[in-house]
Amino acid sequence: MTHGQDSSLPPPEHAGRRRFLKWLTNGIGAAFAATLGVPALLYLLDPRNRPTPAGDFRQVTKLSELKEGQPVALTIKEVRRDVWTIHPNDIVGRVWLIRRGDTVKAFTVTCPHLGCSINHEGDRFVCPCHNGTFTLDGKRADPGAGRRNPAPRDMDELEVRLTPAADAPNDRIVWVKYQAFIQNQEAKVARR
Ligand code: FES
Numbered sequence: 001m002t003h004g005q006d007s008s009l010p011p012p013e014h015a016g017r018r019r020f021l022k023w024l025t026n027g028i029g030a031a032f033a034a035t036l037g038v039p040a041l042l043y044l045l046d047p048r049n050r051p052t053p054a055g056d057f058r059q060v061t062k063l064s065e066l067k068e069g070q071p072v073a074l075t076i077k078e079v080r081r082d083v084w085t086i087h088p089n090d091i092v093g094r095v096w097l098i099r100r101g102d103t104v105k106a107f108t109v110t111c112p113h114l115g116c117s118i119n120h121e122g123d124r125f126v127c128p129c130h131n132g133t134f135t136l137d138g139k140r141a142d143p144g145a146g147r148r149n150p151a152p153r154d155m156d157e158l159e160v161r162l163t164p165a166a167d168a169p170n171d172r173i174v175w176v177k178y179q180a181f182i183q184n185q186e187a188k189v190a191r192r
Pocket residue numbers: 111112113114115116127128129130131132150151
């Protein structure tokens with residue numbers, strides 16, 4: 001040992017190695033943070049990745065695709081993204097659309113009785129589960145043959161919005177505000 005050197009201090013080469021290891025550890029940590037953090041930040045900044053608020057209007061078809069008085073069933077889809085995967089065709093719900101001139105009515109296919117899917121049969125909508133029966137305007141109707149209509153209210157109508165189609169000046173884009181409603185009660189109350 002050299003005269004005057006403190007024996008509790010590590011030799012200079014050990015101190016250098018420690019500094020290097022510390023630098024290496026911090027560097028690896030920073031690289032990991034950048035690898036995980038930057039994509040996460042970009043993901044959150046992109047407006048397409050923000051969750052769609054419930055009850056937003058969704059584009060479903062064009063007016064020109066609908067025939068006068070002829071019900072058409074369409075699915076409402078949305079893009080759902082989780083951390084690693086994009087699900088481009090998540091089905092949110094299904095609707096019946098019926099065109100009346102230049103206006104469109106929309107009803108959820110979900111029966112207001114107990115939630116089965118309502119079918120279109122001739123000049124009526126009929127629920128296959130318990131004979132819930134409705135006119136093409138969604139009003140409760142007599143199922144006939146002495147049967148009882150168990151639906152507690154009319155079909156659940158949805159808000160529709162028509163906007164000009166960019167590629168066809170005379171056409172309209174049909175938007176529907178999709179909502180689910182509480183079943184088996186007279187009042188039409190949206191689920192939250
Ligand atoms: S679920 Fe539709 S009539 Fe019962």
